[in-house]
Amino acid sequence: MKIELNGEARDVTGPTLADALTELGWGVARVATAVNGNFVPKTVRAQTPLKDGDRLEVLAPMQGG
């Protein structure tokens, strides 16, 4: 399916958010996720299906003030 990952178009198989993260190489990474602007906790990624056109944000720890 075609989703938007961190602002860029990507093809993923899915069907769940957990599957997509593994596919993208972030299976064990320390990241936080949001789908269509809503936070999806780590514990429910495996129960969160993705669909065409979903907007996925994958955030990581970063420098900040």
Place this chain on the structure above:
Amino acid sequence: MRDFYGITLDIPLMLGTAQYPSPAVMESAFRQSGASVATVSLRREGGQGQGFWDIIRGLGVHILPNTAGCYSAREAITTAHMARELFDTNWIKLEVIGHADTLQPDPFGLLEATEALAADGFDVFPYTTEDQVLAARLLDAGAKVLMPWGAPIGSGLGLNNRYGLKTLRAAFPDVPMVIDAGLGLPSHAADALEMGFDAVLLNTAVAQAGDPVAMARGFALAVQAGALARQADPMAPRDMAVPSTPVVGKAWL
């Protein structure tokens, strides 16, 4: 001593982690500053996030994630939830920005987000102005710490409205307050502590100094000097000179 959600700081300094010339300089600056709180953010994972996480954990300090760059309560609330999971802390430096040029807080969005996050168990550190009415509302909404700005973020101007800050400090004597943003020099930090603020939070003043490590040390000494001065109960200023050397016993020459 006023604490921050149960945490007291050995050195009343919170330091940002952005804009250093290198991670090694950042680490040295932290060691020299003695800061026991590090502010961090969340950004789209581009490959550096995991390494940065390891560096931050290695500092052994409290982590204070921010919601920098959020322009609405909704955005800030979602970011806070992501930060809580990512950094494993209830602490959140809540920024809801109202204007791109001044980076000043949007008081309405800030209040809305504070209310929602405090109700959800977050320990909210709202980045606010010296506005006393807003401060009262934020406290009513569940914030137990306030972070009034010194001056606009990154400006280095120091305490832009000393009168307003002094009034704010006096209005809520039991509330822990951190001067957040706008400091440029250690003397600004000392000034804040002398005025009775409980800590300062800064980033650019250290990170963008010619020698960030030396500047970090300068700020560490300044906040300690300021805190000591506050405890020591400073003399009251007066308009006229009063000789400090005894007048009695002066020779007739």
